[in-house]
Amino acid sequence: MPASLRYVLFAVWVLALASTPLWADNYFVRLAIIIAMYTALVQSWNFIGGFAGYPSFATAVFFGLGSYAGALTQIAGLPSILAWLFATAFVGAFAALFGVIILRLRGHYFAIASFGVVEVVRLVISSWGSLTGGGDGLNVPLVTGGPNAVAQAFLAVMITIMLVAFAVTVAVDRSRLGFGLRCIQQNEDAADMVGVDTTRYKVIAFVLSAMFCGTIGAAYASWTGYIDPSDSFSILMTVKVPVMCLLGGPGTVLGPAVGTAVFLLLEEVLWSNFLEYNRAILGALIVLIIFFLPGGLLKISLHKIVARVIRRNNDAKGAP
Amino acid sequence: MTAFLELNGVSKSFGGIRALNDVSFTLAEGEIVGLIGPNGAGKTTLVNVMTGTSHASSGKVLFGGNDVTNQRPYQAARRGLSRTFQIVQPFPHMTVLENVAAGALFGDVKSKGDVKSAMETAREQLEFTGLADRADHPASNLTIAGRKRLELAKSLAMQPKVLMLDEVNAGLNSSEIDGALALIRRIADRGITILLIEHLMKVVLSLAHRVLVLHHGELIAQGTATEMVNDPRVVEAYLGQKFLRRAQGGKPHG
Numbered sequence: 165m166p167a168s169l170r171y172v173l174f175a176v177w178v179l180a181l182a183s184t185p186l187w188a189d190n191y192f193v194r195l196a197i198i199i200a201m202y203t204a205l206v207q208s209w210n211f212i213g214g215f216a217g218y219p220s221f222a223t224a225v226f227f228g229l230g231s232y233a234g235a236l237t238q239i240a241g242l243p244s245i246l247a248w249l250f251a252t253a254f255v256g257a258f259a260a261l262f263g264v265i266i267l268r269l270r271g272h273y274f275a276i277a278s279f280g281v282v283e284v285v286r287l288v289i290s291s292w293g294s295l296t297g298g299g300d301g302l303n304v305p306l307v308t309g310g311p312n313a314v315a316q317a318f319l320a321v322m323i324t325i326m327l328v329a330f331a332v333t334v335a336v337d338r339s340r341l342g343f344g345l346r347c348i349q350q351n352e353d354a355a356d357m358v359g360v361d362t363t364r365y366k367v368i369a370f371v372l373s374a375m376f377c378g379t380i381g382a383a384y385a386s387w388t389g390y391i392d393p394s395d396s397f398s399i400l401m402t403v404k405v406p407v408m409c410l411l412g413g414p415g416t417v418l419g420p421a422v423g424t425a426v427f428l429l430l431e432e433v434l435w436s437n438f439l440e441y442n443r444a445i446l447g448a449l450i451v452l453i454i455f456f457l458p459g460g461l462l463k464i465s466l467h468k469i470v471a472r473v474i475r476r477n478n479d480a481k482g483a484p
Numbered sequence: 485m486t487a488f489l490e491l492n493g494v495s496k497s498f499g500g501i502r503a504l505n506d507v508s509f510t511l512a513e514g515e516i517v518g519l520i521g522p523n524g525a526g527k528t529t530l531v532n533v534m535t536g537t538s539h540a541s542s543g544k545v546l547f548g549g550n551d552v553t554n555q556r557p558y559q560a561a562r563r564g565l566s567r568t569f570q571i572v573q574p575f576p577h578m579t580v581l582e583n584v585a586a587g588a589l590f591g592d593v594k595s596k597g598d599v600k601s602a603m604e605t606a607r608e609q610l611e612f613t614g615l616a617d618r619a620d621h622p623a624s625n626l627t628i629a630g631r632k633r634l635e636l637a638k639s640l641a642m643q644p645k646v647l648m649l650d651e652v653n654a655g656l657n658s659s660e661i662d663g664a665l666a667l668i669r670r671i672a673d674r675g676i677t678i679l680l681i682e683h684l685m686k687v688v689l690s691l692a693h694r695v696l697v698l699h700h701g702e703l704i705a706q707g708t709a710t711e712m713v714n715d716p717r718v719v720e721a722y723l724g725q726k727f728l729r730r731a732q733g734g735k736p737h738g
Contacts (some may be wrong), residue, residue, distance in 0.1 A: 340589055343599055345587050347575055354573035357535070359590035359642060361563035 175213055177421065182271045182323050185316050193315045195220050199428050200322035201384065204376050205401075205421035206408045211418065212243020212373040213406055214414035215342060216366055217349030218267070222259075222454040223405040225267040225285045227384070228396035230255045232296060233287060235304045235391055248382040255378025256371050263370035267363065270352070279402070286397035298469030301392030318387045325383065326382070329376045330421075339473055349415065407450055422461050463476030485668065488513045488677060489534070489565075489646055494543035495699075496529055498617040503529040506543070511646065516668075516678045518709065520685075520691030522722050526701040527681045528570060531648045535567050547646075561591045566644030568635040570681075574623035581606050581619040584637045591642025606641055613637040613667060628655050633667075635729045640671065641669040648679040653687055665690060685727070689713070697722065 184196040205223055212220045233251040238244055266277040289296050296302065307314050336342040344365045347355035356362050385391045402426070412423020430449065434442035457464065489511040496504040503526045511517055519527055532538040534545055536555040545553045547563060555563070575583050584606035588595055595602060608621060610616045613633045617625065626634060632652050639647055653664050661684065670690055672678055682688050688695060695712040697705045699721040705712060712718050719728050 173584055180679060248644075251643075271641070338599065340597055340599060343586065343602075345588055347590075350575040350577055353557075354575060355565070355590075356557040357537075357573065357585045358638065359558045360586075361558050423588070 167294065169344050170364065173277065174418055174421060178323065178440070179326070182319065185312070185319065190315060191371055192313070193319060193413055194333050194348070195428070195432065197315065197319050197322050197387070199425060199439040200319065200326045201380055201403070202408065202428060203424040204326040204329045205405050206412070206424045207326070208376040209374045209409050210333065210373075210414060210416075210420050211336065211345075211369045212366075214334065214409055214416070215345035216347060216369045218366065218369075218417075219275040219352075219406065220278045220373060221275055221279055221402045221406070222262075222374070224397045224402035225278075226255050226259065227256060227381040227401060228282075228289065228393070229285060229397045230378030230379075230381025231385035231391045233378065235302045235385045236295070238305050238386065239302070244305075244386050245447070248303045248386070249461055251382035252375050252379040255381070256375040259374030263367040264363075266372060267366045271322040272295070279377045282399070284403055285392050289397070290393035292339045294385055296393075299393065299396075301390055302385075304389050304391065307386060314387075318383065320378070320381050325376060325379050328349065328454075330417075330479055332372065333420075334415050341365065346415065407454075409460075410454055411450070411460060413455075413462030416460070417460050419460050419462045428460065488545075488548065491534070491543040491548040492546065494530075494532055494533060494545065496526075496538065497541045503701050504533065505702050507698075507701070508543075509696055509703060509706060511677050511679060513645075514672070514675050515673050516680060516691050516693050518695040519679055519681045519690040519698060520683070520688060520695060520712075520718075521698035525698040527698055527723045528650060529701075530698065531567055531650055531679070531681065534560075534648065535565050544734065550588075553679060561642055562593050563641065564645030565647070565648075566591065566639040566642045567648040568632070568639050568650055568652055570633040570654065572635050574626075574631060574634060576622070576624040578623055579620050579637075580615060580623050581610065583623045583634055584609050584641045587641035588643075589640040591644075593705055594643065602641075605720065608635075609637040609641045612670070614663070629660050632656070632664075632736070636671075638665070644676060646677045646679065648681065650681045650684065653682060653684055661687065685713075685723070692716055 165331055179198040181200055184193045209220060209223055212218045221258025230251040231253045234247045234451065237247040237250050242250065261279060266274060266281070268279050272332065290299050292298070300355060307317060309317070326346055336345070345358045347358065348362055348365060352362055381396065408423040408427045409420055410423070412421065434445050438445055491510075492506055494507045494509055495502065505528065507598065519530070521527055521594060529538070533540050536557040536559060539554055544551055545551075547565060549574070551559065553615065575586060583601060585599070585602040587608070588605040589597070589599065592605070595605065607616070607619065610619050613636055615630065615633050615637055623631070636652060636656060638651070649668070653661050656664060665687060668678065668680070680688065680692055688708035692709050695709050695710060696703060697718045704717050704721060705715050707715070711721065713728070719725065
């Protein structure tokens with residue numbers, strides 16, 4: 165599929181999500197919000213996990229810290245949009261600090277360390293009752309308006325974040341930064357040797373992977389009106405996000421959108437049709453897809469399949 | 485000729501093993517210097533120490549008057565200290581062109597810094613090294629000779645001042661070696677200082693202005709190629725008596 169057609173399809177998809185309030189009921193509007201939100205989370209993960217090839221499980225810590233930073237500043241009286249921007253900057257700074265430390269680790273070690281950060285921060289948040297309300301959670305000032313108006317407002321917010329994350333992805337993909345991250349992903353030592361300042365590049369990718377999660381966490385807190393540690397620092401989220409990216413195509417511009425859409429729609433279909441076995445079926449599907457499509461759905465190329473068939477034929481002819 | 489790159493009493497230990505012991509030498513601008521020695525003599529370690537891959541345990545590495553002993557590899561690359569690897573290190577999922585462009589984009593500090601101009605520079609280097617027709621192939625599809633040339637093109641795209649060639653000719657057949665010899669000569673004509681690590685004496689003898697001999701981590705001799713070939717210590721440590729007889733025109737034994 166030519167790249168331009170892919171972008172057109174993506175634009176159609178975004179319009180479909182954005183227009184749900186016009187043609188569908190609240191169930192679909194809510195689904196569209198969730199899809200936009202996860203797409204932005206997966207696009208974020210793509211910077212560190214896809215471009216740089218560092219298997220991060222830190223999504224939930226960025227999301228959770230963002231939701232607490234947003235909630236606390238709103239309770240302190242900051243208007244919601246400023247609170248979201250504060251959460252973005254706060255989470256970005258947190259990622260820079262932690263990135264410098266844990267990005268010294270590679271592969272599995274980095275994955276485990278990033279996972280550990282989620283647990284540590286979750287425990288700190290739930291123990292620090294005087295600030296965070298501990299296990300009781302926090303009530304976030306609600307956005308005023310009827311349920312429909314609120315849903316439409318948050319749909320607009322999540323789609324905006326998703327589009328900003330998308331624009332940054334496109335910019336990174338075409339830039340020197342994206343090139344350097346791909347070098348790191350393929351052979352970090354060789355990248356160092358050709359002059360890529362690997363530490364700096366990895367930290368930048370890690371911060372990019374964090375910032376939007378912070379914004380989304382804060383916006384999510386405002387949307388639901390209530391946050392608690394186990395919901396904000398969800399292990400399930402931290403695992404789902406990389407899976408969605410791998411499903412779509414890590415390190416590609418449109419892979420996150422494709423993977424998220426396919427995953428969430430599958431999840432919805434399975435929920436409604438197989439209430440008891442939906443998780444098991446979803447799990448089996450994920451294993452199958454990742455096993456047979458290691459490069460993600462976007463890497464299926466008709467061109468390559470045809471080329472492979474031709475090569476096989478030639479091999480068969482060439483064999484003695 | 486001024487000293488351009490200077491090693492001053494460099495030693496490197498790994499645990500109890502002394503891989504390099506008090507090595508001192510200088511490279512002058514534009515020189516081709518051969519570095520020979522038996523396997524395990526410390527040749528690759530020496531290059532690692534000069535390019536920041538590992539750091540000297542004691543002693544100093546000076547480049548253009550600056551102390552670069554503790555530089556990181558990317559800093560070495562940007563300073564113009566470039567190397568090829570004995571075991572090639574391509575970016576496997578990139579095309580040949582992109583591999584070379586990476587060198588131009590990150591290693592060449594004078595480049596414009598955008599991907600497009602890096603691709604153009606890369607194409608020139610591919611022409612120069614004779615890989616132009618392979619530009620859009622995946623790097624992992626190249627033959628060994630092709631990969632060695634890719635390493636060379638990548639290093640050249642970094643606009644190096646000093647190029648360390650770690651056995652770029654190993655595994656090549658004799659016609660490929662003649663091609664490689666011509667290529668190295670043309671690189672030297674650009675004014676790039678070359679340190680040639682090589683087992684093939686034919687290559688060393690026909691290219692190097694000067695030869696350094698490393699044995700058990702120590703620099704046991706240095707001088708012109710002819711001097712080295714006739715130096716009894718070098719013959720004893722590396723070349724062997726057979727080589728000497730053959731070089732002197734005598735009949736090879738056995």
